[in-house]
Amino acid sequence: MTTPEPPSQQPSEPAHADRVFRSSLGIAGGVILLVLAALLGGDSLFRGEGRVPWITLAGLVLVVPLIVAFTIRPAVFANDERLRIRNPFRTIVLPWGSVADLRAGYSSEVFTQDGDKYQLWAIPVSLRQRKRAARNAARASQDDPHGRSSVTADVTDTKARVAPTDQTVADLRELAERLGGRPEAQGAPQIRWAYEILAPAAAGLVLLVVLSVTG
Template sequence: MTSPEQQSPDPEPTKPTGSAAPRYQDRIYRSSAGLVGGVLLLAVIGWLGVDAVFAGEGRTPWLALAAMLFLVPLVVAYTLRPAVYVNDDRLRVRNPFRVIVLPWGQVASLRSGFTNEVLTASGAKYQLWSLPVSLRARNKANRQEARAAAQVVRGDGGRRGAGGAGGAAEGPRRHESDRAMDEMRGLHERRQDAGTAQGEVTVRWAYEIAAPVVAGAVLLAVLLAVG
């Protein structure tokens, strides 16, 4: 599941001057399931690791420290870190090991298949890790939409919709990631030609995640090799 949040990038909101349009806070999309799973995994790793460090004998404490140095950044990278930040000017994608900033003018399309992806005008493709696809929820929504269309054809939808609750007018319940993609597509259509939404795509590697993972892997390999 994804949970949109609001974040203020500055201590004070930017006030409009003259005819300039007001600037809004970033809208943040995260996976609620990923956050919960990440916290649980970190709790398990911490519990087992601390117990091994203080109660283990011989090389066990060092192996536990190396394993935690390797595993904790990986868990953070794939569960707690992924997020998509959206505002009127750009799309900022924070994936496990990279941060990609895409001005709307450089975005060619937002595509949903087995994964949710953003394609740039130059042909580059970036996966949106914080918006996992639920094929089960998508198929369920498609079946609901088909039933609603059939009711309209039979004339049931109009009477039920007029009656209020339970009618086809409510529409199918779509998965949160699909709704998030629809919202971003709408913003992209409105803002892709705006002057403030132009610029170059930038990609930054998350060395703060990669460095401890590599260090932990090397230390773990050395300890296992030494025996």
């Protein structure tokens, strides 16, 4: 366990821990795919003959990182200083001062002051949930045509009228507007490629190509 540095040497940390946004359905789907790959691939590795085990190994080295990249890896982390977006092949760090807007259309996106756009893979848009929220809002407006809140209405009823993705993007937009002017939230965007995903996937692809050429 790492020992904390003295206050004079320790780098400044966010005042609050990260709020993490991930897709539970994406993670569940990724786990299922990984289990299937392990079962099918393991059978071919241990029971296959000739070049089959090698082809299976190359396929697993290629496919497993891609499954992880598109299902388990995506996440969005937000604190008082910055928005960190972990997409399949890149990690983008955006200080709040560099964020111009966040929108949820057919996909969730963040726009920077420089005009760049990045998708939020961890916050997928569900048209079904959006339609359900629209029906709830329409039903509520029929119950009270003047738009007044009833005494028994609570926060849960209000949130039911907004799709979860739209609510999440609205919360992140509110953070950007509220924290974007802080000195600690200034700086340029930073982008890092996910070599831990790209390297093994590329190795598996190269191995597949070699096996197909030499076959």
